[in-house]
Amino acid sequence: MTTIREVAKLAGVAPITVSRVINHTGYIRDETRQKVESAVNQLGYVPNSLSQSLRWKQTGMLALVLTDVTNPFWTTVARGAEDAASAAGYHLILCNTDESPEKQESYLKALFQKRVDGILLVPARADLKDIRQARKLRVPLVVLDRRLTESLADCVRCDSEAGAYQLTRLLLERGHRNIALLTGSPQVTTATDRVSGYRKALREAGLNTNREIVFYGAFTLESGLEMARQVLEMKPRPTAIFAANNFIALAVLQALRVANVRVPDDISVVGFDDLPASLQVDPVLTVVAQPAYQMGVLATNMLLKKLTGETDPSDAYQEVVLPVEIVERKSVQVTRIA
Amino acid sequence: MTTIREVAKLAGVAPITVSRVINHTGYIRDETRQKVESAVNQLGYVPNSLSQSLRWKQTGMLALVLTDVTNPFWTTVARGAEDAASAAGYHLILCNTDESPEKQESYLKALFQKRVDGILLVPARADLKDIRQARKLRVPLVVLDRRLTESLADCVRCDSEAGAYQLTRLLLERGHRNIALLTGSPQVTTATDRVSGYRKALREAGLNTNREIVFYGAFTLESGLEMARQVLEMKPRPTAIFAANNFIALAVLQALRVANVRVPDDISVVGFDDLPASLQVDPVLTVVAQPAYQMGVLATNMLLKKLTGETDPSDAYQEVVLPVEIVERKSVQVTRIA
DNA sequence: CTGTTAGCGCGTTCAT
DNA sequence: ATGAACGCGCTAACAG
Numbered sequence: 001m002t003t004i005r006e007v008a009k010l011a012g013v014a015p016i017t018v019s020r021v022i023n024h025t026g027y028i029r030d031e032t033r034q035k036v037e038s039a040v041n042q043l044g045y046v047p048n049s050l051s052q053s054l055r056w057k058q059t060g061m062l063a064l065v066l067t068d069v070t071n072p073f074w075t076t077v078a079r080g081a082e083d084a085a086s087a088a089g090y091h092l093i094l095c096n097t098d099e100s101p102e103k104q105e106s107y108l109k110a111l112f113q114k115r116v117d118g119i120l121l122v123p124a125r126a127d128l129k130d131i132r133q134a135r136k137l138r139v140p141l142v143v144l145d146r147r148l149t150e151s152l153a154d155c156v157r158c159d160s161e162a163g164a165y166q167l168t169r170l171l172l173e174r175g176h177r178n179i180a181l182l183t184g185s186p187q188v189t190t191a192t193d194r195v196s197g198y199r200k201a202l203r204e205a206g207l208n209t210n211r212e213i214v215f216y217g218a219f220t221l222e223s224g225l226e227m228a229r230q231v232l233e234m235k236p237r238p239t240a241i242f243a244a245n246n247f248i249a250l251a252v253l254q255a256l257r258v259a260n261v262r263v264p265d266d267i268s269v270v271g272f273d274d275l276p277a278s279l280q281v282d283p284v285l286t287v288v289a290q291p292a293y294q295m296g297v298l299a300t301n302m303l304l305k306k307l308t309g310e311t312d313p314s315d316a317y318q319e320v321v322l323p324v325e326i327v328e329r330k331s332v333q334v335t336r337i338a
Numbered sequence: 339m340t341t342i343r344e345v346a347k348l349a350g351v352a353p354i355t356v357s358r359v360i361n362h363t364g365y366i367r368d369e370t371r372q373k374v375e376s377a378v379n380q381l382g383y384v385p386n387s388l389s390q391s392l393r394w395k396q397t398g399m400l401a402l403v404l405t406d407v408t409n410p411f412w413t414t415v416a417r418g419a420e421d422a423a424s425a426a427g428y429h430l431i432l433c434n435t436d437e438s439p440e441k442q443e444s445y446l447k448a449l450f451q452k453r454v455d456g457i458l459l460v461p462a463r464a465d466l467k468d469i470r471q472a473r474k475l476r477v478p479l480v481v482l483d484r485r486l487t488e489s490l491a492d493c494v495r496c497d498s499e500a501g502a503y504q505l506t507r508l509l510l511e512r513g514h515r516n517i518a519l520l521t522g523s524p525q526v527t528t529a530t531d532r533v534s535g536y537r538k539a540l541r542e543a544g545l546n547t548n549r550e551i552v553f554y555g556a557f558t559l560e561s562g563l564e565m566a567r568q569v570l571e572m573k574p575r576p577t578a579i580f581a582a583n584n585f586i587a588l589a590v591l592q593a594l595r596v597a598n599v600r601v602p603d604d605i606s607v608v609g610f611d612d613l614p615a616s617l618q619v620d621p622v623l624t625v626v627a628q629p630a631y632q633m634g635v636l637a638t639n640m641l642l643k644k645l646t647g648e649t650d651p652s653d654a655y656q657e658v659v660l661p662v663e664i665v666e667r668k669s670v671q672v673t674r675i676a
Numbered sequence: 677c678t679g680t681t682a683g684c685g686c687g688t689t690c691a692t
Numbered sequence: 693a694t695g696a697a698c699g700c701g702c703t704a705a706c707a708g
Contacts, residue, residue, distance in 0.1 A: 001453075001475055014679050028678050032516065044474050050388045050397070051701035054684045054708055059388070070413050070614070082434065091448060094432050096420065110429060113387040115339075115435040136382050137339055221616040242648040253619040276408070278559040279617055316696060341681060341685060352695045365693055389685035392700050680707075685700105692697080 002045045010040035016246040022047055053115065061112045062303065063093040064296075065104060066122040066144070071219075073246055073292050074122075074272045077144070080296025081120060088304050090117070097124045099185070099218070104129055113135055118303045120144050121153075125187050128152060140298050140306040147189040154306070156320045160190045160272075163288035163324035164197025167242060167270050170286070171203045172324065175335040176240040176268060181212075182227040182252065183244035184219040191216070195242045195271060213238055217248075224251025232259055239268060239335050246273035249285060264333035274327055285331045288324045295322055339382045349377035360385055380636060400641065401431040401449045402458040402634075403442065404476060404482070409557075409628050411584055411611045412460075415482070415487075418634025419458060426642050428455070435462045437523070437556070443468055444550050450475055456641045458482050459491075463525050478644040482637050482640060485527040492644070494637040494658045498528045499624035501662035502535025505580060505608050508624070508664065510543045512577040513673040514606060519550075520565040520590065521582035522557040529554070530612060532582045552578055555586075562589025570597055584611035602671035612665055623669045626662045633660055638659065 008015040010219050013032060020026045021036040028036075039045070046202060053059040064081050066074050085092040093116065095107040104124040111119060112133075118140040123131070131152050134141040143155040164181075171179050181198050184191030195214055204213060215230060217223035224243065228251055231241060243249035249271030256263055264285070274289035298320060305311050346353040358364045359374040366374075377383070390399040402419050404412050416432055423430040431454065433445040442462040446552060448456060450471075456478040461469070469490050472479040481493040502519075511516050519536050522529030533552055540549060545625035553568065555561035562581065566589055569576060581587035586607030594601055601607050601622070636658060643649050 004703095005701080015701090016680085017678060020678090023703085025703090029677060032677080044471065046447070046450045046475065048392075048453060048701055050392050050453055051450075051684085052703080053449075054386075054388050054392065054686095054701080055703050057684075069407065070410070070417065070616070072410075072617070075408050075413065079434075096417075109384070110387075112384045115386060115388055115391075133382065137384065150599050194705070213400075250616060250619055257620055275617075278408070278585050278588060279410070279613075281588055282595055342687095343685080353685090354687070354696085355694060358694085363687090367693060368695080386685055389700085390687080391688045392685080394701095395700075565681085678708085680703100680705090681698085683704090686696105687700090688698090689698085 001048075002043045004047070005047070006044055007036070007039045007045045010043065011035045027129070028308055058117050059115050060089065060092050061093055061114065061116045062118045062120065062300065063095060063107075063116045064120040064144075065095045065111070067097050067098060067099050067219075069094060069096055069122060071247065072276055072279055076276065076292035077296040080293035080298075081300045082296075084297040084300035084303075084304070088300075090304070097122075099124045099188075101125045101127055108134070112139060118142070118307050120299050122146060122304060123148065126189075140303055142303045142306070144295065145190060145301050147193070151317050151319075154302055154318045156295055156302060156322070157190075158290040158322045158324050159293060160193035160324075161200070161324075163195040163290070164194035164244070165201045165325055166197075166324075167272070167286075167288050168198045168201035170203075170328075171240045171242070171268065171270065171332065172201060174268070174332055175180060177207065177211065178236065178238040179213065179240045179242055180231045180234070180238040181214045181242045181244060181250050182215065182224060182231070183216055184223075184248075186216050188219070191219070191244060197337070198242060219245040219247055221247045221251045221254075224248035225255055228252045228255035232256075232261065237267070240270045240332070241267060243269065243271040246271060246275060249273075249287070253285070264331050268332040268335070270332060284329055286329045287327050289327050290324050291322050298322070339386075340381045342383070342385070345374070345377045345383045347383065349373045387505055390513070396455050397453050398427065399429050399431055399452065399454045400456045400458065400638065401433060401445075401454045402482075403433045403449070404460045405435050405437050405462060405557075407432060407434055409585065410614055410617055411628070414614065414630035415634040417637045418631035418636075420634075422635040422638035422642070426638075430638075431531065435460075437462050437526075439463045439465055440661075448473070450477060454643050456480070458637050458641060460484060461486070464527075474595035478641055480637050480641045480644070482633065483528060483535060485531070487655075489655050492640055492656045494633055494640060494660070495528075496628040496633060496660045496662050498662075499532035499535040499538070501610065501628070501664075502532035502580070502582070503539045504535075504662075504664055505610070505624075505626050506536045507542075508666075509578045509580070509606065509608065512606070512670055515545065515549065516549065516576040517551065517578045517580055518569045518572070518576040519552045519580045519582060520562060520569070520586050521552065521554055522561075522586075524554050526557070529557070529582060536580060556582040557585055559585045559589045559592075561658060562586035563593055566590045566593035570594075570599065573604070579605060579607045581607065581609040584613060586611060587625070591623070598614055601667050606670040606673070607672060617645070622667055624667045625665050627665050628662050629660050636660070 004015045082092045122144045154320040215227040271287040342353045420430045435442040460482045481491045553565040609625040
C-alpha cells in the first residue's frame with residue numbers, strides 16, 4: 001500500500017507536509033495543499049493508522065467485552081455503546097466471552113496489545129484478575145451490568161434486586177405463594193441479586209425460607225428448558241414462575257406449551273428483560289424491562305470521561321445503578337391464597 | 339505502558355532477546371529465557387501489537403461489515419464468521435452500516451486505515467465504489483449474502499431466488515392465487531432475487547404479470563408494518579402473504595393480530611429466514627431457512643484462503659451459492675382456487 | 677509556510 | 693546464543 005513518502009515524492013514536497021494536509025494541522029499554502037491532495041487521490045493513499053496510533057499514543061478504539069451478542073439484551077446494549085462511541089469519534093470493538101473466563105482473559109489480552117483506549121467489560125465471573133491487570137496497565141475500564149465483589153472499577157448496571165423485588169411483590173399481591181425463581185449461575189451477580197430481591201419480597205410477605213423455590217442454572221435457553229422441566233414435576237406445582245432473564249423466560253414459555261400448560265390460566269409467568277418490538281409477535285409476558293440501550297450509552301460516556309481526564313483519577317470509583325421498570329401484560333393470573 | 343526496552347533492561351539483555359523469548363523465535367539459553375520471563379511478569383509487560391503489525395505488515399484482524407447486528411440472522415452469520423476467524427488465529431471486527439452507503443464508506447475507510455488483513459462485506463447498496471477501492475488497495479474482500487451487479491469480488495450467498503420460488507410454489511399448490519410479496523429495497527439483491535423467484539413460480543403456474551402483488555420497502559419492522567397495513571386494505575384481499583425477511587414476517591404477524599385477522603384461518607403467511615430457537619415461543623411460521631452460521635464460516639474461510647495465498651489471484655472470482663431449506667409449520671391454509 | 681531530525685515500539689538482517 | 697543497526701509509516705519539535 002502507498003505510504004506517505006510516495007505521496008510526498010509525487011507532490012514534490014516533504015512527508016510532513018502531506019501529513020499536515022491530511023490532518024488539517026498547521027498552515028499550508030493553498031497551492032501546496034492542492035498538489036498534495038491530487039497526489040493523494042491519484043495514488044489512492046490511505047494513511048496507516050497503526051503508525052498514527054503509535055505516534056499519537058492513542059488508537060481511537062474502545063472495546064465492549066460481553067457475554068453473548070446473540071442475546072437481544074446485549075445487542076441493544078451494544079448499539080447504545082456504539083452510538084455513544086461513534087458520537088465521540090471512537091470506534092467500538094465487540095468481543096463475546098460466552099461467560100468463559102478463559103475467553104475473557106484471552107480477549108482482554110488482545111485488547112491490551114492493541115492498545116485500545118478503554119474497555120467496557122461485562123465480567124464473565126467474579127474473578128478480579130483481569131480487572132487488576134487493567135488497573136496495573138492503567139487502561140481505563142468500566143464494568144457493565146454486574147457488580148464486583150470488591151470496588152475496583154467504575155460500574156454501570158441496572159437495579160436487579162429492586163426489579164426482582166417488585167416483580168415478586170406483584171405476584172404476591174395477586175395471591176401467589178408458591179413462586180419458583182429460575183435464575184442464572186450463582187457466579188453472576190445479576191442472577192444472585194434477583195434472588196435477593198425475590199427473597200426480600202417473600203420475607204416481607206411473611207413467608208419464610210422454606211417457601212423459597214430457587215433454581216440456579218444459566219441465562220440460556222437450554223438451561224431454562226431444563227429448569228422448567230423440573231418445576232413442572234414439582235408437587236405441589238408452583239402457581240407462578242419467575243424467569244430471571246429473557247432466554248429463561250422464553251424457555252419456560254416453550255416448555256409450558258409443550259406440556260400443554262396454559263399461561264396464565266394454569267400457571268403465571270413473569271420475566272426479566274423485555275424483548276425488542278421487532279422480535280415479538282404478541283407480547284404476553286409481564287416483565288421487568290431494563291434500560292439496555294441507555295446503559296450502553298451511559299457506560300461509554302463514563303469511560304470517555306475517564307480517558308479525556310474529565311474525572312479526577314483520585315476519586316473513588318463511581319457506581320451508577322439504573323432504575324428498572326415493570327411492564328405489565330397478561331401472563332399473571334390472580335389466584336386464591338393457598 | 340511498559341516497553342520491550344524496559345523489560346530488556348531489567349532482565350539485563352538486549353530488546354531483541356526479549357522479542358525472541360516472546361515470539362518463540364530463534365535460540366535462547368534456558369537461563370536467559372527465565373530471566374526475561376520473570377522480568378516480563380514483574381513488569382506486566384504486554385507487547386504492543388501496533389508496532390508488531392507495523393513490522394510484520396499484517397494485523398491478524400478481519401472485519402465483518404454488515405447491515406444490522408440487531409437482526410438475529412446477522413448475529414448468527416457473525417458467530418459463524420467469528421468462530422472461523424478465531425479458529426485460524428484471527429480477530430474479527432464487526433461494523434454496522436444500517437444499510438447506509440455513507441456509513442459503509444466511512445467504516446471501510448477506517449478498516450483500510452487499520453490495515454485489517456481482509457474484509458467480509460454485506461454491501462449496503464449496489465454501489466461498487468467501495469469494492470473497487472478495496473481492489474485498488476489490494477485488500478482481500480469477500481462479499482456476503484448479496485450479489486454484485488458486476489463480478490468484482492468473491493461472493494458467498496444463499497439461493498434467494500430458489501427459496502422464494504419454492505415458497506411461492508408451496509402457496510400455489512395449496513390453492514393460493516392472490517399472493518402478496520412484501521420485500522426490501524429494490525437496491526438490495528436479496529430483495530429483488532426473492533421477487534424473481536416469486537415471479538417465476540407465478541409464471542409457471544400460468545399466472546401473468548397482473549397477478550403479481552409486490553411491495554418494496556425495507557427489511558425492517560417499521561417497513562413491514564406499513565406494507566402489511568397496505569395489504570390489509572386491498573380489495574380483494576390477498577389470501578396469502580409472503581414476507582421476504584424475518585422482521586417483515588414478524589411485522590406482518592403483528593399487524594394481523596392487531597387487525598384481528600387469524601393465521602392461517604383468515605390469511606396464510608410465509609417468511610424468509612428462520613428465527614433461532616432461543617427467540618421463539620411457538621414456531622408457527624412456514625419459512626425458508628438460510629444456513630446463516632455456515633455462510634459466515636464459509637465466507638471467512640474463503641477470505642482466509644485468499645490472504646494465505648492458497649488461491650491463485652489470477653483465478654476468476656468465485657461465487658458460492660448455498661442451498662436453502664423450507665421449514666413447513668402451520669401458517670399456510672389450503673384455499674379454494676379462486 | 678515548509679523541511680529536517682528524531683523517535684513512537686518492535687523485529688529483520690547481519691554480525692559476533 | 694546474543695546484540696547493533698536499521699526501518700516499518702507516521703508526526704512532534706524545532707529550524708528556517
